[in-house]
Amino acid sequence: MFPSDIEFHVAPYISDFVKWITVAWEPFFTAFSNMVLGMLLQIEHILVAIPWWLWIIAVTVIAWRQTHEVVKTIMPGLLLFTVGIFGFWGIAMETLGIVIVSVIISLLLGIPLGIAMAVSDRCNTLVTPILDAMQTMPSFVYLIPALMLFGLGKVPGVVATVIYALPPVVRLTNLGIRQVSSSVQEAALAFGATSWQLMKEVRIPLAMPSILAGINQTTMMALAMVVIASMIGAGGLGEVVLICTNRIDVGGGFEAGWAIVVLAIVIDRLTQGLVRRWDTPGV
Amino acid sequence: MGMQDFNLLEVERLWKVYHKTEKALDLSDPVAIEKAEAAGAVIAVRDVSFKVKRGEVFVIMGLSGSGKSTLIRCLTRLIEPSTGVIRVKGKEVTSMDAEELTAFRRGEAAMVFQHYGLLPHRNVLENVAFGLKLRGLARELRESRAQEALRQVGLAGWEKKYPHQLSGGMQQRVGIARALVQDTDLLLMDEPFSGLDPLIRREMQDELIKLQKEWQKTIIFVTHDLGEALRLGDRMAVMGAGVFVQVGRPQEIVMNPADEYVQRFVQDEQRIAQLLDKGRVSRVRSIEAHASARAGR
Numbered sequence: 001m002f003p004s005d006i007e008f009h010v011a012p013y014i015s016d017f018v019k020w021i022t023v024a025w026e027p028f029f030t031a032f033s034n035m036v037l038g039m040l041l042q043i044e045h046i047l048v049a050i051p052w053w054l055w056i057i058a059v060t061v062i063a064w065r066q067t068h069e070v071v072k073t074i075m076p077g078l079l080l081f082t083v084g085i086f087g088f089w090g091i092a093m094e095t096l097g098i099v100i101v102s103v104i105i106s107l108l109l110g111i112p113l114g115i116a117m118a119v120s121d122r123c124n125t126l127v128t129p130i131l132d133a134m135q136t137m138p139s140f141v142y143l144i145p146a147l148m149l150f151g152l153g154k155v156p157g158v159v160a161t162v163i164y165a166l167p168p169v170v171r172l173t174n175l176g177i178r179q180v181s182s183s184v185q186e187a188a189l190a191f192g193a194t195s196w197q198l199m200k201e202v203r204i205p206l207a208m209p210s211i212l213a214g215i216n217q218t219t220m221m222a223l224a225m226v227v228i229a230s231m232i233g234a235g236g237l238g239e240v241v242l243i244c245t246n247r248i249d250v251g252g253g254f255e256a257g258w259a260i261v262v263l264a265i266v267i268d269r270l271t272q273g274l275v276r277r278w279d280t281p282g283v
Numbered sequence: 284m285g286m287q288d289f290n291l292l293e294v295e296r297l298w299k300v301y302h303k304t305e306k307a308l309d310l311s312d313p314v315a316i317e318k319a320e321a322a323g324a325v326i327a328v329r330d331v332s333f334k335v336k337r338g339e340v341f342v343i344m345g346l347s348g349s350g351k352s353t354l355i356r357c358l359t360r361l362i363e364p365s366t367g368v369i370r371v372k373g374k375e376v377t378s379m380d381a382e383e384l385t386a387f388r389r390g391e392a393a394m395v396f397q398h399y400g401l402l403p404h405r406n407v408l409e410n411v412a413f414g415l416k417l418r419g420l421a422r423e424l425r426e427s428r429a430q431e432a433l434r435q436v437g438l439a440g441w442e443k444k445y446p447h448q449l450s451g452g453m454q455q456r457v458g459i460a461r462a463l464v465q466d467t468d469l470l471l472m473d474e475p476f477s478g479l480d481p482l483i484r485r486e487m488q489d490e491l492i493k494l495q496k497e498w499q500k501t502i503i504f505v506t507h508d509l510g511e512a513l514r515l516g517d518r519m520a521v522m523g524a525g526v527f528v529q530v531g532r533p534q535e536i537v538m539n540p541a542d543e544y545v546q547r548f549v550q551d552e553q554r555i556a557q558l559l560d561k562g563r564v565s566r567v568r569s570i571e572a573h574a575s576a577r578a579g580r
């Protein structure tokens with residue numbers, strides 16, 4: 001046995017620290033909370049206001065424009081229809097709302113961070129290990145700080161989701177910008193591009209396929225995390241799965257799980273289509 | 284001093300050392316230089332000085348790795364020289380701050396690259412107008428000028444194509460039009476035709492000779508091909524291991540190679556001439572042919 005007299009616990013210190021921070025930074029957390037909640041409400045409002053058949057038509061039209069194949073066109077709309085059939089339409093929209101808000105915040109933070117990493121080697125060496133750690137950590141771990149700082153509800157759900165979903169878009173923005181051909185950059189510089197013009201006219205446009213791939217991955221990870229975040233009261237489809245699991249309701253769990261998979265497939269198809277569309281001009 | 288004698292470009296004692304450490308090297312101390320070289324430093328340009336007159340085509344020729352690309356990039360400080368002075372139209376490029384340098388690159392020197400360096404996400408017209416866009420010119424103005432430049436290089440009607448839809452020769456025409464539209468006196472060309480097959484290369488050389496008659500630009504032209512140097516150059520420098528081994532009129536260099544290194548280039552040229560003429564023509568005849576080709580241009 002490990003001698004118990006040399007045991008040492010950091011738990012009380014961490015709890016104290018969090019208590020202190022929630023009190024000391026209370027205006028900040030309240031403001032942030034209100035902002036996220038406001039965003040969530042507005043987006044959910046819009047999502048629910050769009051009639052279900054319009055959703056299905058829109059998804060089908062977009063799929064047709066991207067694939068021009070009959071099966072791939074009909075599939076997303078049909079899958080979305082089954083979500084409604086199972087009675088999850090409203091709850092699915094709730095989940096989608098949290099995903100959208102989380103992705104927006106992730107992109108607002110992640111794309112500038114990726115650009116900063118591409119520009120500054122120092123920033124790159126500083127942030128890369130943090131991203132590595134973020135990606136190897138099990139997703140449940142992010143629930144804890146979010147819970148500690150924001151309590152139960154949708155806002156900590158968004159916070160945990162943002163932390164979890166952030167790394168891909170940061171990485172792929174950084175990578176995309178760094179991979180831009182040096183001969184093209186050199187030519188731009190030779191014609192008198194400033195470093196800002198180089199970024200805006202050459203580096204970011206040429207990194208766009210990579211950045212969009214990052215957005216796609218971030219979105220998929222956000223969806224995965226939103227489901228888990230239901231454990232701290234984020235609501236949505238994850239909550240249904242959680243309740244069914246506790247009740248050992250296999251059938252109900254399947255239906256809710258199915259709805260999550262459908263959301264994943266539809267979102268993936270649509271965002272990947274975006275990536276391909278950008279790829280066509282140029283090389 | 285007449286216009287003909289005006290030195291558009293002056294380079295004095297230019298050095299470029301690629302060095303792993305940031306530590307500055309004392310380039311006046313031969314022992315320190317030797318030590319640095321032994322420690323892995325590459326001296327790509329070693330104490331090079333030259334002057335180019337307005338309207339002259341100055342060819343820099345040398346083997347791969349002799350420092351040609353480094354030298355031509357130092358002229359606009361795309362590669363920062365270690366020491367030395369560069370003057371264009373009497374203005375000292377080497378002492379310009381970032382803002383002055385940007386203005387200089389926009390208005391005084393245009394460059395054409397071996398690998399074209401075109402923007403793959405922009406069409407031909409936008410590529411040619413790119414430099415003007417950087418300067419902040421209005422869209423209609425820059426596009427009408429780009430259109431005119433495209434016409435000059437024989438690419439009218441290709442405005443809406445993307446670079447990857449064009450052959451190598453056409454892409455380089457876009458590269459030349461992009462440099463042309465800048466309306467600079469100085470044109471820097473780093474092996475612009477090396478990536479093209481021999482027939483297209485020949486055609487592009489002819490076209491450059493023709494266009495140069497109109498423009499009267501001052502051209503620094505880098506190549507590793509003596510034939511190209513002989514066809515295009517008013518004067519040429521043979522570069523080896525970072526130094527100018529010999530500078531002079533092309534015919535003089537072919538007739539009086541300064542050392543073995545230069546001799547090797549000349550021999551190659553002779554061999555090609557012999558192959559073409561099935562060995563019947565002597566070296567002197569081939570030189571005469573070059574001389575008359577140049578006189579006829």
Ligand SMILES: Nc1ncnc2c1ncn2[C@@H]1O[C@H](COP(=O)(O)OP(=O)(O)OP(=O)(O)O)[C@@H](O)[C@H]1O
Binds near residue numbers: 302348349353507
């Ligand atoms: N960034 C760099 N770091 C270190 N050494 C370099 C760098 N760039 C070039 N060199 C070295 O400097 C020397 C000159 O290179 P440079 O590219 O100027 O030659 P070049 O004459 O243009 O050759 P080529 O005909 O192959 O284009 C070479 O030995 C090369 O290895």
Ligand SMILES: [Mg+2]
Binds near residue numbers: 352353
């Ligand atoms: Mg080179």
